[in-house]
Amino acid sequence: MAAVMVARQGRELQRYSDSTGGRIVVGCIPYRARAGSDGGEVEVLVISSQKKGPAGGVLIPKGGWELDESMDEAARREAAEEAGVVGETGPALGRWCYRSRSYDATYEGFVLPLRVTAELERWPEMGARRREWVSPTEAIARCHHAWMREALQRFVDASAL
Numbered sequence: 001m002a003a004v005m006v007a008r009q010g011r012e013l014q015r016y017s018d019s020t021g022g023r024i025v026v027g028c029i030p031y032r033a034r035a036g037s038d039g040g041e042v043e044v045l046v047i048s049s050q051k052k053g054p055a056g057g058v059l060i061p062k063g064g065w066e067l068d069e070s071m072d073e074a075a076r077r078e079a080a081e082e083a084g085v086v087g088e089t090g091p092a093l094g095r096w097c098y099r100s101r102s103y104d105a106t107y108e109g110f111v112l113p114l115r116v117t118a119e120l121e122r123w124p125e126m127g128a129r130r131r132e133w134v135s136p137t138e139a140i141a142r143c144h145h146a147w148m149r150e151a152l153q154r155f156v157d158a159s160a161l
Contacts, residue, residue, distance in 0.1 A: 027062025084123030
């Protein structure tokens with residue numbers, strides 16, 4: 001499946017949290033049944049950080065929730081822009097507040113599961129990120145961000161993997 005898409009840029013449409021004052025971000029946990037399994041084993045898609053060295057690691061797709069989109073639309077947009085996948089979202093796994101490592105701000109983040117229905121051959125951040133299907137346990141072990149690890153664990157618990 002091919003798509004022509006350009007990643008959104010700029011902060012003029014960003015939502016900001018009344019409780020923290022920082023940006024509101026939406027992420028997703030892209031998942032699929034493991035190839036060759038009878039539907040019982042699940043893999044999640046992680047992406048590489050754009051940061052190099054110890055600050056890197058793997059991430060789940062996430063980014064700013066903009067004023068002209070729903071939470072669901074933001075999660076699906078981030079999945080397409082950063083990981084090159086499209087799919088269907090489920091209910092939010094929760095809300096997290098976390099300190100930005102780049103800015104002096106506390107962000108509010110929401111994470112939704114995203115059942116992947118297609119992988120794109122080309123996507124906006126394909127030159128900057130690698131994508132990799134791994135077990136949820138491996139994703140948790142390799143992710144450097146505590147709030148993302150907790151979201152992954154909630155996904156595992158909710159899915160009864």
